[in-house]
Amino acid sequence: MSALADVARLAGVSKSTASRALSGGGYVSEDTREKVSAAASSLGYVVSSAAASLVTGRTLNVGVIIPFINRWFFGEVLEGIESSLTGAGYDLTLYRVSDDPEQRRRVFDYFLVRKRVDAVIAVGIELTAQEILLLRSLGKPIVGLGGRIEGIPTLSIDDVEAARVATAHLLSLGHTRIMHLGGDQHEQMDFRVHAQRLSGFEQAMQDAGRGIADVRAVPFSIPGGYATALRILADPRTRPTAIVAGCDEIAIGVILAARQLGIQVPTQLSVIGIDDHYLAEMFALTTLSQAPEAQGRMAVDLLMNELRQPSRPESVERITVPVRLRVRSSTTAPARPV
Amino acid sequence: MSALADVARLAGVSKSTASRALSGGGYVSEDTREKVSAAASSLGYVVSSAAASLVTGRTLNVGVIIPFINRWFFGEVLEGIESSLTGAGYDLTLYRVSDDPEQRRRVFDYFLVRKRVDAVIAVGIELTAQEILLLRSLGKPIVGLGGRIEGIPTLSIDDVEAARVATAHLLSLGHTRIMHLGGDQHEQMDFRVHAQRLSGFEQAMQDAGRGIADVRAVPFSIPGGYATALRILADPRTRPTAIVAGCDEIAIGVILAARQLGIQVPTQLSVIGIDDHYLAEMFALTTLSQAPEAQGRMAVDLLMNELRQPSRPESVERITVPVRLRVRSSTTAPARPV
DNA sequence: CTGAAAGCGCTTACAG
């Protein structure tokens, strides 16, 4: 039995009127509206979203495609997205995609596409032209976060620039033996984040007329930075005066390794990261701050715009979120300037 | 225009047959099935989940209620839930609830309830009797994770027991000056996790005939453990020989504080945590391991059982997930035994 | 094995 019909009967009005009273659209007298509301709440009525979606074509649900949940950046972004979406009256359906292409295809073909979402936010996922075509053919607005994607509105920091500024900071302090400890190029994330940050490092070094001797690839984590830094710092032949880490977690690993070896940060070793991870403060880490939760919220704003009025392909927004140099106490001039 | 109708027309069959061929139910000749499949994929057909749900009453979607996303335990659980749910052909819709009662009410009354989900998993959320009633009146199976909830199937570790074992471990090594550094009782999570772990500590101490002198409340995080441990360890009057931390993050904070002060772990200070956090290995932390990702997967299994056949209120499953003592190198006998 | 018909629970023009 149609629940709306029950409400209508109890309120003594038609289903049409009950619907208008409850869901807002159209004229209803204040009196009627109140009667209907009372009936609805006394019956514990809740609209069937399936029935409503079927006729309106809207689900009030947004799909989020994301490669990780329990990593700092992604978790923060997700919190930002979630709170904004809830505020806007939307649900969030989560689709985790791995780098297994088969699983990824299934998410797109099978899950995402069942007309269950009004729009999609892709976080840290480089959509292929084909995937974009698919989503577009379904009329779903898409917003990307974490890197540029051709043809859709997109939001990200400039990873090259972030690493360039980090490196320039150390150069400006007078460091010459600067090493880059970044993510492994073979365990690349989408958007080649590791490669971009490395490239920013290289650019800054070249701009300063320096060769790029010292580049190491490590797992993108605290233990990853720690293990490699231990080896590098212990060996006087490889030990630099400053390290640009590919992310704060690596940087924190470096600091822990330095402490272990009794190497003073920053007097004997300067360390800079990228992220402004929640542990950066505690380790007094100088870093470039990107606020992922705010990015998540901005992505929702972008998406709401798209939902209101899809942007034309030729004028798609690409927002570069500025990163801010946040100086704490892990960087200083080298002990013996050149 | 009904998309299914297009497929049916192209395949030269009726909508009924097309539906049966595509969604599995009922007899269809192999021949017909193939024709329909071909037509569907050539048209890029995808079923409308709204239409299907409206008639079947099933959404193939599960709601997950969770208080945090970007905290270790919750992120891990979420990954476990997500992967299991995807494997079972379900979508995951995420509802974050804060401790703002108004926001929480909205999630229940407004979001969760729009007949959008087939079932609900509550992670680290102590549902009220009223909330359970609401979900049950909608015929939605519910499973709880992280603590016991009256009347619904539930999955959790025994927090009292975990802290008891941690404390007993230190006692068995001969420690007498044992301190508990646990979560603040005023920033309690649901299920009173902080209080339970404290209580396990107290029980173990009492069982050993010890008084409970030393109990401190700190923020449930690495910086929280660090800041307080720094003060406690620096002062010879308060410095214990061993610390039971309320969680691994606090324990790691303690270890960092000890290092800072030049206090050797474990020879001068033993530290034990609870969780087996991903950083525990790197800090050689002895801890009680609870595998939250596996817990997430188990919760989905429980839920799938409920979906198949709801358990009767009088025989509801309450699974206690065993924790395992994982000895690394942060605990040893005290320097000068009593 | 296949098809015609009813119906899931809503919203939305369209009249009035």
Place this chain on the structure above:
DNA sequence: CTGAAAGCGCTTACAG
């Protein structure tokens, strides 16, 4: 401001 009617896109008995 209100109501009768059509229809959103499927699935499912029911006949055949």
